[in-house]
Amino acid sequence: METASVTPDIDTTPETVQLLSGAQALMHSLVAEQVDTIFGYPGGAIMPVYDALYDFQDRINHILVRHEQGAGHAAQGYARMQGRAGVCLVTSGPGATNLVTPIADALIDSTPLVCIVGQVGKKLLGTDAFQEADVMGVTMPITKWNYQITTADEVPEIIARAFYIAQSGRPGPVLIDITKSAQLELMTQPYSYERCRTIISYRPRMVPKPEQVEAAAKLINGAKRPYILAGHGVQLAKAEDELRQFAEKTGIPVATTLLGQSTISTDHPLYVGWLGMHGNYGPNVLTDEADVIIAIGMRFDDRVTGDASKYIRQAKVIHIEIDPSEIDKIIKADAPVVGDAKEALRALLKLVHPNDHTVWRNEFRKYDVIENETITVPSLSGDSEKIQMGEVIDLLSKKTNGEAVLVTDVGQHQMMASRYYQFRRPNSLVTSGGMGTMGFALPAAFGTKVGAPDRTVVAIIGDGCFQMTLQELGTIVQNKQPVKAIILNNNFLGMVRQWQQLFHERRYSFVELQNPDFITIAKGFGMDGHTCSERETLSESLDRMLAHDGPYLLEVIVEKEENVFPMVPAGTSVSQIRLA
Amino acid sequence: MTTYTICVFTSNTIGLLNRITIIFTRRRINIESLTVSETERKGVSRFTIVIKHESREEVEKLVRQIRKIVEVMAVFGYLNDEIVYNEIAMFKISTPLGAKPLDVETINSKYKAWVVYWGLDYVVVEKTGTETDIFDFFAYIRQQHDILEFVRSGRVAVGKTEQGLVEYLPEAEWAYYL
Numbered sequence: 001m002e003t004a005s006v007t008p009d010i011d012t013t014p015e016t017v018q019l020l021s022g023a024q025a026l027m028h029s030l031v032a033e034q035v036d037t038i039f040g041y042p043g044g045a046i047m048p049v050y051d052a053l054y055d056f057q058d059r060i061n062h063i064l065v066r067h068e069q070g071a072g073h074a075a076q077g078y079a080r081m082q083g084r085a086g087v088c089l090v091t092s093g094p095g096a097t098n099l100v101t102p103i104a105d106a107l108i109d110s111t112p113l114v115c116i117v118g119q120v121g122k123k124l125l126g127t128d129a130f131q132e133a134d135v136m137g138v139t140m141p142i143t144k145w146n147y148q149i150t151t152a153d154e155v156p157e158i159i160a161r162a163f164y165i166a167q168s169g170r171p172g173p174v175l176i177d178i179t180k181s182a183q184l185e186l187m188t189q190p191y192s193y194e195r196c197r198t199i200i201s202y203r204p205r206m207v208p209k210p211e212q213v214e215a216a217a218k219l220i221n222g223a224k225r226p227y228i229l230a231g232h233g234v235q236l237a238k239a240e241d242e243l244r245q246f247a248e249k250t251g252i253p254v255a256t257t258l259l260g261q262s263t264i265s266t267d268h269p270l271y272v273g274w275l276g277m278h279g280n281y282g283p284n285v286l287t288d289e290a291d292v293i294i295a296i297g298m299r300f301d302d303r304v305t306g307d308a309s310k311y312i313r314q315a316k317v318i319h320i321e322i323d324p325s326e327i328d329k330i331i332k333a334d335a336p337v338v339g340d341a342k343e344a345l346r347a348l349l350k351l352v353h354p355n356d357h358t359v360w361r362n363e364f365r366k367y368d369v370i371e372n373e374t375i376t377v378p379s380l381s382g383d384s385e386k387i388q389m390g391e392v393i394d395l396l397s398k399k400t401n402g403e404a405v406l407v408t409d410v411g412q413h414q415m416m417a418s419r420y421y422q423f424r425r426p427n428s429l430v431t432s433g434g435m436g437t438m439g440f441a442l443p444a445a446f447g448t449k450v451g452a453p454d455r456t457v458v459a460i461i462g463d464g465c466f467q468m469t470l471q472e473l474g475t476i477v478q479n480k481q482p483v484k485a486i487i488l489n490n491n492f493l494g495m496v497r498q499w500q501q502l503f504h505e506r507r508y509s510f511v512e513l514q515n516p517d518f519i520t521i522a523k524g525f526g527m528d529g530h531t532c533s534e535r536e537t538l539s540e541s542l543d544r545m546l547a548h549d550g551p552y553l554l555e556v557i558v559e560k561e562e563n564v565f566p567m568v569p570a571g572t573s574v575s576q577i578r579l580a
Numbered sequence: 581m582t583t584y585t586i587c588v589f590t591s592n593t594i595g596l597l598n599r600i601t602i603i604f605t606r607r608r609i610n611i612e613s614l615t616v617s618e619t620e621r622k623g624v625s626r627f628t629i630v631i632k633h634e635s636r637e638e639v640e641k642l643v644r645q646i647r648k649i650v651e652v653m654a655v656f657g658y659l660n661d662e663i664v665y666n667e668i669a670m671f672k673i674s675t676p677l678g679a680k681p682l683d684v685e686t687i688n689s690k691y692k693a694w695v696v697y698w699g700l701d702y703v704v705v706e707k708t709g710t711e712t713d714i715f716d717f718f719a720y721i722r723q724q725h726d727i728l729e730f731v732r733s734g735r736v737a738v739g740k741t742e743q744g745l746v747e748y749l750p751e752a753e754w755a756y757y758l
Binding site: 145201 | 591594595598637647653
């Protein structure tokens with residue numbers, strides 16, 4: 001964290017000292033934290049802040065979304081690109097409760113957010129006042145930290161803490177509930193701002209203990225079949241280079257989790273694929289063959305482990321993790337390394353011996369051949385009547401040279417996007433992993449584009465997901481953000497349908513959708529788009545979308561009942577992975 | 581089922597009790613007793629939470645989850661033999677005219693309990709001790725008298741290690757609170 005105190009651009013000479021209102025102090029505090037973008041939606045209990053914001057339009061770009069959930073997901077996309085907290089500003093009651101889903105999503109996927117929500121005046125607290133909800137109580141289990149500001153004087157210190165907590169250690173969402181009275185009243189002392197550097201009870205360990213690193217290095221140096229499982233934590237620590245150097249020096253194969261994808265280029269010789277329920281065949285199965293597992297910035301989610309009681313029992317486990325509560329939570333670590341992934345990998349790099357595990361690495365290739373023959377080739381063959389999801393992603397990957405940022409929603413299309421996009425650049429996948437929030441992609445893609453204006457941002461969305469947050473088309477158009485959105489339309493809630501087919505004897509219970517005309521809807525919002533239903537026009541359709549100057553919606557009509565494989569059925573061990 | 585005593589040291593802020601108990605609720609762990617008070621250091625609260633659990637591993641995970649709360653400074657999970665612990669109980673005992681007289685000597689000398697209030701036709705007896713001590717006394721009183729009300733405080737405990745608070749929360753940090 002930066003330690004310099006920040007001088008506000010207000011006159012603080014004693015004779016002319018002007019006391020700020022809580023709302024004004026909030027604006028100055030945000031500027032002091034270098035916030036230049038806010039995703040928000042005004043309302044009664046946050047109006048004094050919006051009034052103060054009126055004077056800050058030259059310094060803060062406020063983006064008016066269409067629904068508070070959209071503000072939250074957009075802030076998540078923004079945060080993932082910028083590597084710092086996304087900021088949301090909403091009103092009390094329903095404004096705040098609409099943020100609940102993105103907050104929960106951000107907590108489980110370790111995304112830094114600072115959510116500032118209005119609250120009724122202090123005197124009305126607890127009286128069931130208009131638009132009063134116990135937002136502190138509601139968000140307590142889903143925030144890294146939350147706090148209710150009831151006096152203007154608290155504003156600078158609490159905002160400083162909020163940003164420090166959201167962005168340091170394992171990042172996460174912070175919620176600040178600020179009463180209308182605190183926004184309106186004047187501070188009793190001149191405003192001053194100091195960035196938070198430390199909190200007595202909160203001190204995330206960045207540099208791991210040397211003895212932990214040594215123990216890990218010893219295991220790695222003695223390993224015959226070591227295997228790296230790289231998670232989102234690598235990206236959060238900006239440790240992509242360190243991961244690559246570490247893998248290259250030791251010759252250890254690298255698999256990633258869903259959220260760890262793109263930390264290492266998919267064409268890197270040491271990259272073997274991704275893990276999890278719909279991850280690659282070899283990377284899943286061979287976790288059972290490794291003798292040393294090096295888990296970096298990942299938390300052994302049940303979608304990765306399958307039946308955790310049968311997962312990597314044979315291996316010694318090194319767990320590099322910044323959050324000590326993750327150690328031994330699911331999988332017992334033989335050598336825990338508590339610290340930041342970048343620091344840990346740097347320290348390890350000095351202690352590990354150069355190696356080359358060619359024979360072991362080649363085992364992955366054997367499985368690749370099987371996966372390729374049974375799944376990948378048929379999926380991309382173009383033999384089916386309608387377009388298959390994989391074909392769209394594969395073609396998109398080629399056309400964007402693997403350099404776009406993919407923002408995916410939740411379901412079959414999400415898994416297909418991860419399977420078939422060949423990521424070439426770090427930090428190129430934004431998806432809702434832990435929470436599995438349908439409706440995430442469209443607003444998140446918007447925020448991603450705002451946070452990474454120089455990159456091509458493509459949202460991959462299912463027809464079900466799209467209808468959960470499609471109102472954010474309005475935000476995209478109003479802000480002229482050239483987000484490209486692809487709806488893979490199979491007229492089904494595809495993943496649920498797949499489960500019903502495989503595990504519920506094809507009893508399709510409420511999974512078929514009668515969809516609207518998506519392109520007409522987009523055009524109604526002022527966004528251009530078209531539908532592609534023929535394989536022959538797919539390539540040209542993608543070109544048209546990518547070349548379009550401005551946001552664009554491409555609807556691709558895909559095979560109705562395509563399934564995602566491989567698949568580790570829920571609750572089984574990874575070795576029971578199904579190829580069909 | 582083993583009894584665990586979890587001591588949590590926190591900064592004294594509104595809502596923290598809620599944040600801590602959520603962690604138990606989410607894992608469906610029942611809290612046997614819970615007491616909170618300020619420590620010898622201003623602004624630092626001490627929670628003493630008693631639970632019963634089959635798995636030490638799960639309790640360790642619970643402790644780590646509590647430690648994760650931003651305002652929590654330290655958490656310790658103890659077995660009974662690692663702590664000195666006690667609780668306090670009050671018995672409101674009916675003593676109407678004509679009833680069996682209260683055997684104050686036995687109450688005092690055998691049970692180390694004290695009459696702290698004499699009402700018109702009842703007395704309040706206070707007993708400090710472990711859960712077992714208190715229930716022994718409860719059994720005795722119930723044989724002799726009608727119990728009008730009975731209340732226990734929940735456990736308070738200090739660790740048996742030689743260390744004081746300051747040693748696990750370094751001195752430098754305390755200046756902030758003094």
